[in-house]
Amino acid sequence: MEIDFARVTGGFRLTRAVPGIISGAYPNDFEPEIERPSQCVSTRRDAHKSKGVFPSVGLKTSFKIICTIALGLIFVFPAAAQNKRKVILDQDARGPATTDQQSMLMFIQSPEVETLGITVVSGDMWRDEEVAHTLRMLEIVGRTDIPVLPGAVYPLINRMDFIERWEKLYGTVHYQGAWNGHRPGMNLGEGLRGRWHEPFVVPDIVEGNPTTKASEEDAAHFIIRMVHKYPHQVTIYAGGPLTNIAQAISLDPMVPDLAQELVIMGGSVAPVVPIEWRTENRREFNFWWDPEAVHITLTSPWHKITITTVDISIKTRMTKELIAELAKSPSAASQYVAKYADVEYMWDELAAAGWLDPSVITKEDQLYMDINIDHGAGYGNVIVWTADLHPGLGEQLVHLPAELNREKFEKMFIELMARPTPGAHPAANSK
Numbered sequence: 331m332e333i334d335f336a337r338v339t340g341g342f343r344l345t346r347a348v349p350g351i352i353s354g355a356y357p358n359d360f361e362p363e364i365e366r367p368s369q370c371v372s373t374r375r376d377a378h379k380s381k382g383v384f385p386s387v388g389l390k391t392s393f394k395i396i397c398t399i400a401l402g403l404i405f406v407f408p409a410a411a412q413n414k415r416k417v418i419l420d421q422d423a424r425g426p427a428t429t430d431q432q433s434m435l436m437f438i439q440s441p442e443v444e445t446l447g448i449t450v451v452s453g454d455m456w457r458d459e460e461v462a463h464t465l466r467m468l469e470i471v472g473r474t475d476i477p478v479l480p481g482a483v484y485p486l487i488n489r490m491d492f493i494e495r496w497e498k499l500y501g502t503v504h505y506q507g508a509w510n511g512h513r514p515g516m517n518l519g520e521g522l523r524g525r526w527h528e529p530f531v532v533p534d535i536v537e538g539n540p541t542t543k544a545s546e547e548d549a550a551h552f553i554i555r556m557v558h559k560y561p562h563q564v565t566i567y568a569g570g571p572l573t574n575i576a577q578a579i580s581l582d583p584m585v586p587d588l589a590q591e592l593v594i595m596g597g598s599v600a601p602v603v604p605i606e607w608r609t610e611n612r613r614e615f616n617f618w619w620d621p622e623a624v625h626i627t628l629t630s631p632w633h634k635i636t637i638t639t640v641d642i643s644i645k646t647r648m649t650k651e652l653i654a655e656l657a658k659s660p661s662a663a664s665q666y667v668a669k670y671a672d673v674e675y676m677w678d679e680l681a682a683a684g685w686l687d688p689s690v691i692t693k694e695d696q697l698y699m700d701i702n703i704d705h706g707a708g709y710g711n712v713i714v715w716t717a718d719l720h721p722g723l724g725e726q727l728v729h730l731p732a733e734l735n736r737e738k739f740e741k742m743f744i745e746l747m748a749r750p751t752p753g754a755h756p757a758a759n760s761k
Contacts, residue, residue: 414444416563416590417685418556420481420549421678422453422507422570422616425463426537427670429648430454432743433569433595433678434464435663438473439746440686446556446564447477449549453570453619456508456529457483465540471662472754474542481549482573483529485620488710500707505615537670550577557588562633565685568594569678571616576623579630591634595681596624597699597712598640599730614640617701618710624701629724636729637699638681639712645734646676652740659748667747676743683739684731690742693733700725 417437424430437443450460461480468474490509497503511526527533545552553574557564566589568575575592578585586592596616603611617624628635648671657668683690698720702708715725 414442415565416444416446416556416560417565417567418446418449418553420449420451420553420566420568420570420572420574421460421464422455423448423450423460423464424454425460425467425670426535427667428454428672429674429676429678430460430569431463431467432648432667432671432676433682435467435471435667436679436682436686436743436746437567438468438471438476439663439749439751441749441752443686445473445476446560447479447545447552449479449481449552449574450544451481451549451570451574452483452485452508452529453616454507456527456531457481458530458532459527459535461544462532462535462540463537465542465544466535466537467666469540469542470537470666471751472756473751475753475755477545477547477552479545479547479549479552482571482577482620485571485573486576486622486626488620488622496705496709503613503618504610507615507619537666549574550581553578554582554585557585561588562590564588565590566592567682567685568592568596569616569681571619572596572623572627573620576620576626579626583630586630586632589632591636592627592632593681593685594635594637595643595678596639597637597701599697599712599714601639601641601644603640603644611640612708612711612713614712617712621701621703621710625703628700628726628728630726632726634729635726636681636684636731638677638684638731640677642731642734643675643677643680646680646736646739648672648674648676648679652744655744656747659744661748661750662754663749663751664744664747676739679743680731680734680739683742684734687738687742690734690739691731692735693731695730695732696727697730698725699728 419434419437421430421434423434434445434448437445448464450457450464452460454460455463457480461478464478465474468476468478490506490512493503493506493509508529509526547555553566566575572594575585594616596614598611598614598617601607601611650673653668653671653673656664656671659665680690697714697716699715700713700723702711702713715721717727
């Protein structure tokens with residue numbers, strides 16, 4: 331649609347096509363191009379053109395009023411789009427559905443959020459398989475415009491063979507994500523999809539192989555580029571291991587200061603769990619997979635860090651009843667989740683919900699947090715201190731959600747999934 335204001339402005343013309351002028355649905359990088367012909371200077375010769383336009387005022391005043399109105403139409407409508415909250419989703423994007431994909435859908439389904447991109451890191455699955463699941467999810471909901479950026483395949487230092495040696499000294503690690511199943515008899519963990527394979531093998535995926543491709547840019551450089559492009563406006567949401575974020579910080583130490591805040595699902599302090607779980611309660615998978623990345627991230631000077639730990643996550647549950655409720659909606663997001671969701675804790679969804687609507691969280695604690703990186707018995711265990719006890723070695727104060735309004739949280743999740751996906755477009759093979 332092209333808007334021609336020449337009739338009412340004495341020569342101003344908007345020369346660039348403007349989608350959604352009535353609804354205000356502009357692209358965020360919209361910059362109107364305006365021709366300013368010489369006729370914009372009022373002269374006696376073109377005075378006749380202004381007849382009938384505010385005839386009770388002079389030509390020069392009339393012109394100023396009309397130009398103000400015209401420019402207002404151009405620049406006011408995009409304000410809603412420009413004021414959307416910007417977020418980068420950094421995720422070990424196991425799929426289909428699961429807590430990983432479902433949490434990303436919460437951001438994508440929100441009309442108040444602009445998802446700048448999805449950066450993928452190995453964790454629950456190997457990176458390349460996770461990329462395939464993410465691309466396919468975006469095809470299904472019609473948001474293939476959101477870039478998917480491959481990140482780290484391996485942790486900074488931690489490796490599967492090291493953990494095998496560690497287990498001989500200190501005991502079995504229950505859940506190992508992409509490493510699970512590499513030897514007979516390993517516990518595959520709740521909600522794990524697929525079977526063990528080598529890192530760069532991408533098996534056919536149950537929801538259908540994607541036809542779209544990931545970006546050629548890598549995750550760390552994308553994070554750096556976005557926080558420089560939108561200083562102090564970008565939230566980084568991390569639902570998996572923190573390798574991509576640590577790499578970005580290592581390349582550009584300004585990342586924490588340029589970001590608006592960091593929101594994490596990870597870590598475990600003192601959850602109320604069965605005794606067999608309590609024996610390893612400080613060893614939470616996202617942090618354990620790459621402890622060195624956690625240390626780099628949590629000792630960097632962010633403006634705000636919020637961490638949804640195991641402690642509050644286990645107060646949620648994706649139940650069969652919740653899945654059945656989702657199935658009632660015809661929306662693409664609801665049908666995708668209802669078809670592929672597991673009965674599991676809503677780990678990452680809660681971290682997303684607390685950022686989208688802080689009133690979901692009814693109580694929070696504040697502690698200083700770091701992680702054990704000494705490669706001994708406590709390797710990968712979370713360490714926390716109160717304000718009067720922390721050693722002051724760079725550890726940061728973190729906000730720890732402690733209680734939630736579960737009814738409000740579940741209602742929010744159902745309603746977000748039931749929405750038509752904002753910005754969705756028809757995608758090939760999306761059914």
